[in-house]
Amino acid sequence: MSSDRRLLVTLVVAAVALAAPWxxxxxxxxxxxxxxxxxxxxxxxxxxxxxxxxxHAMFLGLAGYFYGHVVKAWDLSPExxxxxGVAGAAVLGLVTGALAIRRQGIYFAMITLAFAQMVFFFCVxxxxxxxxxxxxxIPRKALLGGLIPTRDDHVLYYIVLAIFLFGFGTIxxxxxxxxxxxxxxxxxxxxxxxxxxxxxxxYKLLAFVLSAALAGLAGATKxxxxxFATLTDVSAGMSGEVVLMALVGGLxxxxxxxxxxxIIVTMQNYLAFAGExxxxxxxxxxxxxxxxxxxxxxxxxxxxxxxxxxxxTTPKPAE
Amino acid sequence: MFELIGIPxxxxxxxxxxxxINGAFYAMLSLGLAVIFGMLNVINFxxxxxxxxxxxxxxxxxxxxxxxxxxxxxxxxxxxxxxxVLLERLLLKRIYHLDHLYGFLLTFGLAxxxxxxxxxxxxxxxxxxxxxxxxxxxxGFMFLPTYxxxxxxxxxxxxxxxxxxxxxxRLGAYLxxxxxxxxxxxxxxxxxxxxxxxxxxxxxxxxxxxxVLAAPxxxxxxxxxxxxxxxxxxxxxxxxxxxxxxxIVTGFGLGLIEGLTKVFYPPASNTIIFVxxxxxxxxxxxxxxxxxx
Numbered sequence: 001m002s003s004d005r006r007l008l009v010t011l012v013v014a015a016v017a018l019a020a021p022w023x024x025x026x027x028x029x030x031x032x033x034x035x036x037x038x039x040x041x042x043x044x045x046x047x048x049x050x051x052x053x054x055x056h057a058m059f060l061g062l063a064g065y066f067y068g069h070v071v072k073a074w075d076l077s078p079e080x081x082x083x084x085g086v087a088g089a090a091v092l093g094l095v096t097g098a099l100a101i102r103r104q105g106i107y108f109a110m111i112t113l114a115f116a117q118m119v120f121f122f123c124v125x126x127x128x129x130x131x132x133x134x135x136x137x138i139p140r141k142a143l144l145g146g147l148i149p150t151r152d153d154h155v156l157y158y159i160v161l162a163i164f165l166f167g168f169g170t171i172x173x174x175x176x177x178x179x180x181x182x183x184x185x186x187x188x189x190x191x192x193x194x195x196x197x198x199x200x201x202x203y204k205l206l207a208f209v210l211s212a213a214l215a216g217l218a219g220a221t222k223x224x225x226x227x228f229a230t231l232t233d234v235s236a237g238m239s240g241e242v243v244l245m246a247l248v249g250g251l252x253x254x255x256x257x258x259x260x261x262x263i264i265v266t267m268q269n270y271l272a273f274a275g276e277x278x279x280x281x282x283x284x285x286x287x288x289x290x291x292x293x294x295x296x297x298x299x300x301x302x303x304x305x306x307x308x309x310x311x312x313t314t315p316k317p318a319e
Numbered sequence: 320m321f322e323l324i325g326i327p328x329x330x331x332x333x334x335x336x337x338x339x340i341n342g343a344f345y346a347m348l349s350l351g352l353a354v355i356f357g358m359l360n361v362i363n364f365x366x367x368x369x370x371x372x373x374x375x376x377x378x379x380x381x382x383x384x385x386x387x388x389x390x391x392x393x394x395x396x397x398x399x400x401x402x403x404v405l406l407e408r409l410l411l412k413r414i415y416h417l418d419h420l421y422g423f424l425l426t427f428g429l430a431x432x433x434x435x436x437x438x439x440x441x442x443x444x445x446x447x448x449x450x451x452x453x454x455x456x457x458x459g460f461m462f463l464p465t466y467x468x469x470x471x472x473x474x475x476x477x478x479x480x481x482x483x484x485x486x487x488x489r490l491g492a493y494l495x496x497x498x499x500x501x502x503x504x505x506x507x508x509x510x511x512x513x514x515x516x517x518x519x520x521x522x523x524x525x526x527x528x529x530x531v532l533a534a535p536x537x538x539x540x541x542x543x544x545x546x547x548x549x550x551x552x553x554x555x556x557x558x559x560x561x562x563x564x565x566x567i568v569t570g571f572g573l574g575l576i577e578g579l580t581k582v583f584y585p586p587a588s589n590t591i592i593f594v595x596x597x598x599x600x601x602x603x604x605x606x607x608x609x610x611x612x
Contacts (some may be wrong), residue, residue, distance in 0.1 A: 052420050099597055102604040106362050106419040107556060111600065114553040117546075118593035125586055236549060240427060247424065276443075280435035286428025290421050291413055 017161060026153040027225065032265040033164045034222040039245040039257030041214035044171050046243075047252035048180060049207040050187030051101075054109040055116025056242050058096070059089040059212045061234025062119060063219030068135035068229045069128045078141050078150070082163075082220045089216020090209050092119070097208030101201055113236065120234045134230030138223060156225065163221050167214050172254060174210060183207055244282060247289050250296025259297055326582055332461035334578040340467055340536065342574015343474030346567045347529040348551045350481055353560040355522035357498045358515055361411060361422030366551065367544025368433040369523045372399045373530025375437065378448050378539045388451035388535070395531045396524040403523030407516050430548075437541035445540025470532050477528065478567045485563055494518060553596045559609015569607060 020029055038060055045051045063085030071081040100111040123129045130136070140150045143159065150156045174180050186193045186200045194200050223229045232238060241264065249260025264282075271278050293300055348366060355363045363369075376395035380386040386394065406429065414421050455464040485491040497504045497511050505511045530544070537543055558569030573592055580591040587594070599607060 052423075054423075099600045102600050103556070106423055109420070109423055110362065110552040110556050111596070113549060114556065114593050114596055117549045117553075118590045121589040124589075236545075240431070243424065243427075276435050276438040278435075279431050280439065283428040283431025283433075283435060286424055286431065287410065290425040290428065291410065294417075294421070 021154050021157040026157045028265070028269060030153075030157055030160045030225040031222065032262050033160050034218045034225065035242075035245065035265055036258040036261035037164050037167045037221070038215050038218035039242050039249070039261045040168060040171050040254075041211045041218060042242045043246045043251060043257040044174065044214070045207060045211040046246060047256075048175055048187065049183045049204060051204060051208065052109045052243075053100075053112040053208075053211070053239075054243065055096070055112035055114070055119075055236075055239050056211075056215055057234050057236070057238035058116040058119040059093060059215035060219035060222070060238065060242075061123065061229070061231070062092060063089045063216035064223035064229035064233050065123065065129050065135060066216075067220035067223040068138045071141065071224075072135065072138045073128065077145070078143055078224055081224070082217065085220025085223070086213050086216045089219065090213040093209045093212025093216075094205070097205050097212065101204045101208065113239065116234070116239055117236060120231070120236070123231060123234050129229070129231075132231065134228055135223075136228045138227045138229070140224070140227060150224075160221055160225060163217065167217055168258075171214065175254065179203070179206070241282070244286060246296075248285065248296055250299035250302075253296070253298045253302065256296050256298035263297070328460045329462075331582050334581045335575065336461070336463065336467060336471075336578075337581070338574045338576070338578020339471050339571065340574070341577060342571035343471055344529055344533060344547065344570075345551055345554045345574055346478050346570025347474055347532075348526060348547070349554045349558065349566045349570050350478060350563065351522040351525040351529075352551060352555055353563065353566050354481070354485070354525075355519055356560050358494065358518040359407075359411065359422070360415065360419060361426065362419065362552075363519075363522065364423055364426035364548065365406070365430045365433065366426075366523075366526050367546075367548030368430040369399055369403065369526040369544075370530040370533070370547065371437065371541060371544040372402070372433065373527025374448070374534040374537075374539045374543060375441075375530075375541075376527065377531045377534050378446060381448070388448075388531075392528070392531050396527040399527035399530075400520040400524030404516055404520040406523075407519040411519065412512070412515075430545075434541050434545060441541060443540060443542055445538035445543070448534040448539050450535040466535055470536065473532060474529075477525070478570075481525065482563045482567065550592055553592050557592075557596050557599045557606060559606025561606075562608045565606075565608025 038056070041059075042053065042056050045053055045056075066088040067078075067081040067085040070076050070084045071078055096112065096115040100108050100115070103111055124131055140156070142149045148155065148159065150159065182193065182198050182203055185196075186198065186203055190200050219229075219233060222233070245260035245264050246257045247260065248263055249258065250256030267281070268278060271281065274281070289296070295303060348370060352363055352366055355361060355366075373395050376398050377388065377391035380391045380394060381388070410425065410429070411422070414425055450464075450466045452465045452469060455462055456468075457463075485494060493504065493509055493514060497509070497514050501511045533543070554570055554573055555566070557573065558565045560566070573595065576595065577588060577591055581588040
């Protein structure tokens with residue numbers, strides 16, 4: 001894309017993002033943004049480090065509980081709540097990640113799944129999570145010591161948008177940093193990266209912790225928006241959903257998970273009446289994507305764009 | 320009556336029996352997972368759903384056609400196994416050339432579809448299945464329901480038969496050879512794709528058989544396999560999928576550990592297997608019986 005065109009696309013996206021809450025239901029948009037950030041964090045790990053976590057809900061859910069507990073039970077400010085959520089998820093990521101990277105490939109997925117299940121049972125029993133009822137009625141407090149009120153959904157939307165952009169920008173920076181290049185090298189050929197002197201395990205662990213922390217940011221923000229934290233967000237179903245979002249949008253593309261998250265959240269919104277049937281549809285999407293559209297929506301579109309303009313194959317300077 | 324560190328023996332042995340029964344199911348299911356993974360290179364996430372289908376098949380056979388438990392023990396695994404063959408022929412065989420991840424995702428999606436459809440048709444609360452051998456024995460230190468004793472024995476026989484079938488028969492030798500080097504085995508004129516289909520059918524049948532055995536103990540419900548399959552994954556990580564005997568020993572062993580935890584520290588009983596998994600990963604990352612491939 002030429003730089004003019006890129007600027008145009010950016011402006012259009014920015015205009016849509018700014019105008020959206022006046023057209024669509026803001027709560028819906030905020031929930032979608034939180035899950036989009038969650039999917040981006042997941043994709044950082046799978047798409048760029050080649051590590052498939054099937055337990056990412058543990059970071060989302062636990063951070064939500066931490067946020068709720070800090071803001072409601074301890075009566076502290078939402079900023080501290082967000083920090084607590086991110087920090088909690090990062091520490092959990094450090095512990096589970098250090099163990100999970102000891103195995104590779106499909107075992108890694110099974111181990112993260114098992115740890116997420118353990119965290120789920122912990123949350124069912126732990127006193128501060130409210131068990132089956134969850135944490136309800138988390139108060140919405142003003143940010144920055146009372147400067148920014150958050151009771152109005154429209155105002156809160158712009159805060160959530162800012163948080164999302166912060167998370168998204170962080171991921172963009174990580175991917176395009178030297179660290180990100182090493183991650184990609186490990187993803188594509190771990191033995192070779194090790195032989196070049198990179199300590200693959202340390203890079204993988206750092207990627208895992210970063211991804212967990214960003215998933216935690218998504219979870220804490222979600223609790224701030226919806227004012228509750230429940231077991232759904234720590235469940236294996238949520239871990240599967242985030243995989244689906246990244247897969248539908250396109251693994252290893254930076255905007256894919258955002259598109260995927262909006263598609264899935266919209267679908268759930270319109271199919272809420274179908275009850276259990278939503279699961280059937282989600283499962284069917286998994287099957288169809290794995291069999292036929294492994295690149296996802298964004299990946300297939302990019303492919304189509306490239307095919308349409310075969311002239312533009314001159315090598316671009318590295319970004 | 321004697322007492323053990325303040326625990327009444329009825330409670331202790333009762334939980335041990337329960338642990339043994341859970342362990343029997345872990346062993347049967349992880350065995351099927353290991354056999355399928357060895358041949359197809361796919362972690363079969365649908366395993367829990369197929370276990371559930373086995374229980375449902377038995378329940379439907381009884382309710383609709385009045386077919387007794389003992390006949391279901393043979394019929395249900397065949398029906399569900401044939402369904403597995405169909406899945407393999409139609410869907411799974413298309414993804415063998417891809418990364419393991421895609422097999423995991425495909426079978427996860429299938430599990431969602433199957434469990435969702437069953438929930439949609441029969442609701443999620445479940446239905447009881449009458450015990451085929453009611454009654455029990457009073458062993459003095461505990462009461463042993465006959466059927467539960469039978470399940471433990473049956474599971475042992477099934478596990479050992481599977482071990483014998485794979486390690487000691489000609490078909491098993493073909494299987495092991497094809498796992499090792501499919502191209503070479505094919506060059507010898509053995510139909511490897513058919514062998515793969517057969518393996519998947521057998522693995523699925525094994526899961527269904529476990530489901531039939533579980534029907535009289537648990538409620539027959541669409542979600543009965545959902546959490547079980549997650550625990551079985553942990554069992555597989557602990558044991559490693561390298562050896563058949565390893566899967567059996569690990570399955571039963573973890574069931575017993577879980578049972579003991581229920582006696583001595585009940586709050587941890589749901590998580591103990593995952594804790595064991597974390598410890599094993601620290602000490603022996605490849606799993607107790609695993610070789611790193």
